[in-house]
Amino acid sequence: MADELDRAISDTLTGIRTATSEHAVELGRRLVDLLDRRNALAATRTADIGALAKGIDHAVHSLDDSASSAELVRRACERVAELCSADQVVFSRLYGDRVIPVASFGADPHTTPALPAEFGLPAGSPEACALETNAVTAGAQVLAELRDALGANGFTVVPIVVDGTAAALVHVGTPLDGSRRHALGVFAEVLGGCFERVGLESRRDHQDALLRESAQRWGSDTEFDAVTARAFTELTPVDAEHDDAERRLLDPLTEREADVVRLILTGASNSTIAAELFITVDTVKSHVKRILRKLGATNRAELIAKYQSGTR
Incomplete structure (x- = not known):
């Protein structure tokens, strides 16, 4: 115009x-x-x-106090619908070349669309283009798997980048103009940062629990009684990650590899680690291979044994 x-x-x-x-x-x-x-x-x-x-x-302020990834996803869908004046929104995680919808939002709570089944990314699709360019992209032809959730009148999709990697896609059930595309892109950047924050807080909680367990084991292996061990645990600060044994174990690793190790030490599976760090299972497997090689362990059990022997 x-x-x-x-x-x-x-x-x-x-x-x-x-x-x-x-x-x-x-x-x-x-x-x-x-x-x-x-x-x-x-x-x-x-x-x-x-x-x-x-x-x-x-929209950004509504994400500030989200306590978990699940809550963050739910709020994100609501805010995207509001920001884009859209009736339908679908949030999907990325696992390799698969797109797995995990949440959907409908403006009418009585007609919230059913969660679509997982699907692959066709070459040349708006979704593939969005991931290649890391930009908000509009499309006219809605994929068959998403048609029930988004309708057939066009859509907009934006990637969510977490820790430098596209980890999710948000589909909006309407084509957006330039200004609303820009607004969605800005919100997507902030959302990726929020997922990093939630993941970091979750990792710190796991680490704190692990350090407390280590302190309790230390107390039980000495002549100190249970009261002394409990006191040691209570006095151990949250930032006790600098404990000598743990530092020696994690020293050869990158920061992300150290995050993976801390979760391995809690007994977390690859899928749990992927969810906590908001990365793909394949990425977790790659991290684990490098970690085992750097630390001279043949498997997870040997890695955990090295840690436990070093903290005693």
């Missing part, structure tokens, strides 16, 4: 230069009308941008 008005204004100005006096007056009136319409359109755009900015601010 703005481009059409700009072209019409340019053509009118060109016409005025060569028009007769009588025709120039008519073109002048037309020019005033076109300028008024362009100003009104600019004012509307400014108001829309202001409303979107407030919407983004509200």
